[in-house]
Amino acid sequence: MGRKRFPDFPPEGFKGRTLRPGDPGYTEARQIPNARYGNEPALIAQCLDADDIVAAVKYCDAHGEPIAIRSGGHAIDGHAMPQDAFVIDTTPMKNIAVDPETGVTTIDAGVLLGEMDAATQEHGYVVPSGTVSGTGAAGLTLGGGMGYLTRRFGMTVDSLLSVDVVTVKGERLVASRDQNPELFWGLCGAGHNLAVATSFTYQAHKVGPGVVSGLIIYAIDDAAGVLAQLDAVMRRAPRELTIYPVALPAPPLPGLPGHMVGVPILVLIVVYTGAPDGYEAAMAGVRSLAAPLADMVRPASWLETNSILDVLAPPGRRQRQPGRGGYLGGITAEVAGVIVAGVRAAPAATSPGPSVAIALPCLGGANFDFPEDSTAYSRRGANWMWEVLGMWDTPDRDAEFERWVDGVMAAMTPFSLRNGYVNLSIDRGPEWLRNLYGSEEKWARICALKKAFDPHNRLRYNKNVARAALGAAPPRSWMSSWVPSSWMGSAAWALSFLVVCRVGVYVQPNWGLALYLVRRFGSSGNGAS
Structure with a gap:
């Protein structure tokens, strides 16, 4: 054709x-x-x-x-x-307006996070958003919006005041808690399915311009102990402090000896946005974890801080993420063991920058101040999220990095909650997507909104709810072309991959055996993953 x-x-x-x-x-x-x-x-x-x-x-x-x-x-x-x-x-749409008195900020749909940060910081404000400056604010917001300020202010949607949208029929609407409130509820987490957003209005918060941020680096031999203790430390920590642990082979870093490059390490990305005189007390628990290889935490600007993770999202490289958006109730010794084993088994880098990473963004705090049913986005029980990323440069390494990413995902999945974060997910079928949003009641509301606002599934290039809401099939992803939808997101998914990746030991995947188990037993899964 x-x-x-x-x-x-x-x-x-x-x-x-x-x-x-x-x-x-x-x-x-x-x-x-x-x-x-x-x-x-x-x-x-x-x-x-x-x-x-x-x-x-x-x-x-x-x-x-x-x-x-x-x-x-x-x-x-x-x-x-x-x-x-x-x-x-929407990339040409770049208007940004910040009220210097109230912090109310309106942006066009083409604005990137770094551009929004730069505009709000001129007046001492920040909209809680993501951690990579080149991310589009629109897509991030419509899926929830997670970042370094989640523990202090909640998700991006928790600071969202209104969204201007165009429906699939071409009608312009404003959605807020007062206007079209049910649509607004759905846009806060399932928005990619419902309408085309043209602008967003947020309540920004006073932060910066100066904060304290940077990296603390630990030897991989200490990583499991640090991670297992960090869970309790962060439950007691003030909301102004957040920690993002990242396990990865060491890239070239200032203060890190040259012989350490390529050696697995654990990095804690530290971000503190409170009063300067409260920093040492806030960090007391973290300082007690273990002796680091290097401590690079220092006063920094918010703009510098919120681009630390740009190195894990470089344009032009081949990337693979497991696409589960997995949540953890806590970091157990078993979870820490999976992470350490995974990074030890990582493929060799294809360029001087990072090649793989296993990240654990810290949530909790203010994220739990907002009721579970206040947004389509689900936050129930999520103290941490996990993300696995592979980055390489040439197609001949595709299979190697795919095996590694999928193996770590399979080993992490049994420890994950049923719900998850849609923005870091790839469609694994209707049952998995239903679980992602946390409850049958929320799922029913999302499906009803899809029927009302997009009955012909014009907006289908997303984590598509159409199969449940409309009885239509969304576009087939790389995975759905060879994996039966009946078991996607089910316990059989995790079970089959545990054949090839068990806690503490990474082994070469036996894809034939895994697929046999999936096809043989997948239909009996209960969607518990």
């Missing part, structure tokens, strides 16, 4: 640029951070404002076309630029 070129787009009045394969600028516009996705959309509609988005959405609805949306392009499944798709590209 030939590629659709949408020859009659744009309509009169569309102010933005349209790009098709072969057009100048098309190759640059279709690139997203993960180089594994080299898709060629049929058309990229670079919108300048909400009116352009209305025109693009109405066109797609009239022609029965699904809609892809690109903001920052960081979706781990490549949904920002699907093959042969019609893409609404």
Whole structure:
């Protein structure tokens, strides 16, 4: 089938640029951070404002076309630029307005986190958001929004005041707790399924410009003990302190001896945003964990702090994440053992930068101040989240890094809660997605919103709820092409991979045996993972 070129787009009045394969600028516009996705959309509609988005959405609805949306392009499944798709590209939409008196901040849908931080910090404010400055604020917000300020202020959606959207019929709406409140509830965690956001208004909070942040580095032999103790330490820690443990082979770092490069280490990313005279007391528990190899924590700007993890999301490299968005109630000795074993078994790096990482963002604190049913996003029981990432440069290493990432995921899954974080997930089927949102009541509300606002599943390039809400099939991912949907997210998934990756020992996966177990026993799974 030939590629659709949408020859009659744009309509009169569309102010933005349209790009098709072969057009100048098309190759640059279709690139997203993960180089594994080299898709060629049929058309990229670079919108300048909400009116352009209305025109693009109405066109797609009239022609029965699904809609892809690109903001920052960081979706781990490549949904920002699907093959042969019609893409609404919001990256030209960069307006930001900050009220210096109240901190109320409004941004366009194309604004990146680093751009929002720079604008709010001019007035001493921060919108709680993510940890990679090149991430699109829109996609992050619509899935919940997790970062260094979650323990102090909650998720990004907990500071969200309103969202301007365009429905799939081209109608402009404002959603807030007072206007269209049920839609607003759904946008706070399941928003990618419901409408095209054009702008967001947040309540920013006073933070910075000076904070205390940096890295504490431990030998891998001390990592299991540090992690197992850190859980109790952070339950007692003030909310102004957050810790992100990351286990990885050491990249070149200031203060780290050259012979340590490539050797597995544990890094604690420390971020303290409270009063300066409270820092030492806040860190007392962390300082007692073990003697570090290096302590690089120091006064820093918020802008510098909130880009520490940019090194784990470099554009142009091939990336693999397990896509589970897994939560942990706590870090047990068993969990710590899996993490240490995983990083010890990591593939060799393909360039001087980080090649793999196992991260444990710390949650809790203010995240639990907000009721579970206050947003579509689920937070119940989540004191930690885990994330596994592989980064490499050439296709010949794909299988090696995939095996490693999937093996660590399989070993971590039995310790995970049923619910999870949608932004760091890849679609594993309807039962898994149902569990992700935490309860049957919330899932029913999300499905009802999908029926009401997107009955034809125009917005399907996402963690798609259509199979449950509409009886329609979402696009097939790399995994759903060979894994039966009946067991996706079930206990059989974890069981089959425990055949190939057991706690404390990483072994070469036996894919044939794993797939046999899945196909033989998967249909009896209860979705407990």
